[in-house]
Amino acid sequence: MEKLTRETLKKRSLDPSGPAASSYIKVGMSSCGIAAGAQRIFDLLREEVAKAHPEVAVLRCGCNGLCYAEPLVEVCTDGVPPVLYGRVTPDIAHRIVEEHLGDKRLLNDHIYAMAVKGIDAQ
Numbered sequence: 001m002e003k004l005t006r007e008t009l010k011k012r013s014l015d016p017s018g019p020a021a022s023s024y025i026k027v028g029m030s031s032c033g034i035a036a037g038a039q040r041i042f043d044l045l046r047e048e049v050a051k052a053h054p055e056v057a058v059l060r061c062g063c064n065g066l067c068y069a070e071p072l073v074e075v076c077t078d079g080v081p082p083v084l085y086g087r088v089t090p091d092i093a094h095r096i097v098e099e100h101l102g103d104k105r106l107l108n109d110h111i112y113a114m115a116v117k118g119i120d121a122q
Helices: 006-014 031-035 038-052 090-102
Strands: 024-028 057-061 073-076 083-085 111-114
Touching (some): 073 090, 083 090
Parallel strands (some): 024 057
Antiparallel strands (some): 024 073, 073 083
């Protein structure tokens, strides 16, 4: 793994396909996610998104504490609120690409968390 320097961080923040991209998919790749099949989901999403939506970055991330719902996939794209999908199977991953990214339609039965802009949690 490369050492993080100020220059590396600056380059990454300027990279349009990096974590600062406005549209992204993050797959939880901690040990609990990998044990639940996250690597397969990550590879499938990376392949399908590259074909259908190359402007969307597919990234790895760590644990967020919902180990019981792994594999977890966070999706953030224009036109729909950011959501966290849980217990993602290959079929659900296909639907995320087609319905969430393509049709801008949420997969309501698989959402574990949703961010709503303009509303403060209290």
